Amino acid sequence: MRRRAFIAALFLPLGALGAEFNAVMPEQSGIAFVFKQMGVPMDGKFARFTTRISFDPAQAAKAMAQIDVDVNSIDAGSSEANDEVKGKNWFNAREFPVAKFVSSGVKALGGNRFEAQGKMSIKGRTREVVAPFSFRQEGALAVLEGSIPLQRVQYGIGEGAWSDTGTVADEVQVRFRFTLGAAKK
Numbered sequence: 001m002r003r004r005a006f007i008a009a010l011f012l013p014l015g016a017l018g019a020e021f022n023a024v025m026p027e028q029s030g031i032a033f034v035f036k037q038m039g040v041p042m043d044g045k046f047a048r049f050t051t052r053i054s055f056d057p058a059q060a061a062k063a064m065a066q067i068d069v070d071v072n073s074i075d076a077g078s079s080e081a082n083d084e085v086k087g088k089n090w091f092n093a094r095e096f097p098v099a100k101f102v103s104s105g106v107k108a109l110g111g112n113r114f115e116a117q118g119k120m121s122i123k124g125r126t127r128e129v130v131a132p133f134s135f136r137q138e139g140a141l142a143v144l145e146g147s148i149p150l151q152r153v154q155y156g157i158g159e160g161a162w163s164d165t166g167t168v169a170d171e172v173q174v175r176f177r178f179t180l181g182a183a184k185k
Helices: 002-010 057-062 079-086
Strands: 021-024 030-037 040-046 049-054 064-070 098-110 113-122 125-138 141-151 171-182
Touching (some): 113 141
Antiparallel strands (some): 125 141
16 A cells, blocks of 8 residues: 555656745746737747746745846847837836846735736836736646736836837736746755
8 A cells, every 4th residue: 555655646746745946947938028019919028037936836935036137138029129129218228237026925826826926127116016927837847927017117118209108008018937847956
């Protein structure tokens, strides 16, 4: 009987055992964004970011995350658009090359859904944000996916003539997917 219990335990998903995931796999992770320009949905992504994440679905309150995004790695669809959004009126990437999220807490919502609270800093401005996300186990890996709705004007993204939200909408959805391996012992 002991042998059967041991063999059954081997086949339980890691999440059911309360595994901690903290080895971020950058090649399987990503940060993207969606916004509307003149009512038309547009999207883009950031190619470079660094992350420190520690997440155990059985102990969500102990989770932590710090995500640093290299603003100069933005891909807004064309080299002309990339140059424009790196400029002073948008991200001012020369003066503020990194956007940052630091969690202050994570709450379990049930059904493999969670909510991370924390501070988002962009262009020298910091705001409290809430990032709902889901947890999914794929073999020995964990996938955390979610989005953070931001109001770009609050962060000074799109100043001057670009502060008109009739041309470029104020709301931007920042979407993320982080794939993590189990904790390194």
